[in-house]
Amino acid sequence: MRYERPQTITDATALLAGAAGNAHVLAGGTDLLVRMQNDDFDAGLVVDIKAIGGMCEIVESDNAFTIGAAVPCAALSEHAALVAAWPGIVEAANLIGSTQIQSRCTVAGNLCNASPAADSVPAMVAAGAQARIVGPDGTRMVAVEDIPQGPGKTSLEKGELIEAIVLTKPGPRSGDAYLRFIPRTEMDIAVVGVGVWLALDESGLVQEARVALGAVGPKVVLAQDAAAAIVGTPLDDAALDALAAACSAACNPIDDKRGTVTFRKQVAGVLARRAARIAHERAGVRQ
Amino acid sequence: MSSIAVSTTINGDDVEYLCQADETLLDVLRNRLGLMGAKEGCGTGDCGACSTIMDGRVVCSCLVLGAEAEGRSIETIEGMANGNELHPLQSKFIEHAALQCGICTPGFLMAAKALLDVKPDPTEKDIRFWLAGNLCRCTGYDKIVRAVQDAAQEMKGARA
Ligand code: FES
Numbered sequence: 001m002r003y004e005r006p007q008t009i010t011d012a013t014a015l016l017a018g019a020a021g022n023a024h025v026l027a028g029g030t031d032l033l034v035r036m037q038n039d040d041f042d043a044g045l046v047v048d049i050k051a052i053g054g055m056c057e058i059v060e061s062d063n064a065f066t067i068g069a070a071v072p073c074a075a076l077s078e079h080a081a082l083v084a085a086w087p088g089i090v091e092a093a094n095l096i097g098s099t100q101i102q103s104r105c106t107v108a109g110n111l112c113n114a115s116p117a118a119d120s121v122p123a124m125v126a127a128g129a130q131a132r133i134v135g136p137d138g139t140r141m142v143a144v145e146d147i148p149q150g151p152g153k154t155s156l157e158k159g160e161l162i163e164a165i166v167l168t169k170p171g172p173r174s175g176d177a178y179l180r181f182i183p184r185t186e187m188d189i190a191v192v193g194v195g196v197w198l199a200l201d202e203s204g205l206v207q208e209a210r211v212a213l214g215a216v217g218p219k220v221v222l223a224q225d226a227a228a229a230i231v232g233t234p235l236d237d238a239a240l241d242a243l244a245a246a247c248s249a250a251c252n253p254i255d256d257k258r259g260t261v262t263f264r265k266q267v268a269g270v271l272a273r274r275a276a277r278i279a280h281e282r283a284g285v286r287q
Numbered sequence: 288m289s290s291i292a293v294s295t296t297i298n299g300d301d302v303e304y305l306c307q308a309d310e311t312l313l314d315v316l317r318n319r320l321g322l323m324g325a326k327e328g329c330g331t332g333d334c335g336a337c338s339t340i341m342d343g344r345v346v347c348s349c350l351v352l353g354a355e356a357e358g359r360s361i362e363t364i365e366g367m368a369n370g371n372e373l374h375p376l377q378s379k380f381i382e383h384a385a386l387q388c389g390i391c392t393p394g395f396l397m398a399a400k401a402l403l404d405v406k407p408d409p410t411e412k413d414i415r416f417w418l419a420g421n422l423c424r425c426t427g428y429d430k431i432v433r434a435v436q437d438a439a440q441e442m443k444g445a446r447a
């Protein structure tokens with residue numbers, strides 16, 4: 001294994017693009033270093049991105065938050081304006097691992113690790129988060145849902161890395177929420193995770209919504225039918241029933257020791273209802 | 288494989304060492320610097336026995352590369368006592384018999400110190416959630432939680 005700590009993103013992409021064999025980006029290392037313990041795993045080139053300017057910072061502008069790719073999840077909950085704007089994303093990010101893991105793990109890493117059960121990913125997808133990707137050919141913005149392609153696989157090309165996750169500031173009467181099911185009270189892998197974002201019109205009806213499901217398929221699911229089921233409604237019981245049914249239908253899960261197909265489908269509906277209620281409540285108090 | 292030269296700060300002292308690219312901070316502390324307080328329980332971030340504080344945040348040193356310590360500030364259990372004077376957390380762990388075999392103890396102490404650094408007056412729930420990444424096979428956790436609560440009280444009294 002070779003370790004490099006470039007000072008600029010241009011150097012980082014050049015290193016990644018020029019790697020002959022395996023190449024990995026090191027941000028918090030909470031997945032990569034665990035894999036490195038396995039003797040069969042050859043990390044190849046490891047590019048530590050933490051010396052690159054801005055990577056460890058959350059920048060707030062008039063209309064967005066830019067979360068550097070190496071910002072630890074613990075820092076999200078310490079950023080009062082971010083917590084106020086996107087409580088669902090912060091709560092999801094803070095569900096990952098122990099205090100020690102929180103000190104290092106990142107949302108960009110959670111996304112690039114491409115586990116179907118990643119907690120922060122459905123929350124980011126529901127929020128319409130974008131990833132700023134830098135590569136040898138320049139910079140591109142990509143919707144978070146277009147990055148995971150299946151377990152451990154992303155749409156990033158050779159030489160590319162995520163520089164930051166960009167969240168636009170939420171509009172009035174909008175709110176987000178993320179809930180997951182685990183069999184314990186903490187520190188476990190989601191059996192199902194659901195992120196909901198919604199915005200209300202002036203009369204209090206749901207005007208827009210995004211619903212994302214985790215751990216119910218090989219990658220995060222943006223459940224468009226589920227969102228459509230609540231748009232135009234006051235989020236009454238009938239709308240919540242339709243939301244739950246659409247979420248269950250959008251699942252394509254596997255049976256494993258953590259949950260059966262039937263269970264996961266059912267729970268996706270239940271969690272979607274609850275998360276939608278929380279998002280709705282948050283939207284109701286945001287002017 | 289060529290070695291990487293690292294300059295860092297450990298328990299307030301400037302330290303320089305050479306390490307391999309794939310060597311963890313835990314291995315550097317134990318095998319190169321003779322700081323044997325941090326323990327390897329799992330090597331995969333699950334047990335917290337290797338907990339150290341890096342730039343104010345508690346981390347698993349088994350999930351940090353030695354090379355990553357460049358320019359950072361590391362606190363280990365060896366720096367906790369002030370000479371012969373134990374830190375209140377250390378005294379309270381002894382007083383409450385919050386350790387048996389002691390393998391987990393340096394990790395618990397570092398994690399508890401990081402908690403009290405940011406939250407001097409934690410509730411029992413705060414303590415239990417904060418320490419959930421530290422495993423102990425001996426004590427049943429209760430005495431550890433009491434010791435942390437008691438140390439927080441004492442430290443609060445000392446500041447008043
Ligand atoms: S040895 Fe590092 S967490 Fe167990």
Ligand code: FES
Pocket residue numbers: 385386387388389390391392422423424425426
């Ligand atoms: S005292 Fe033995 S593991 Fe905690």
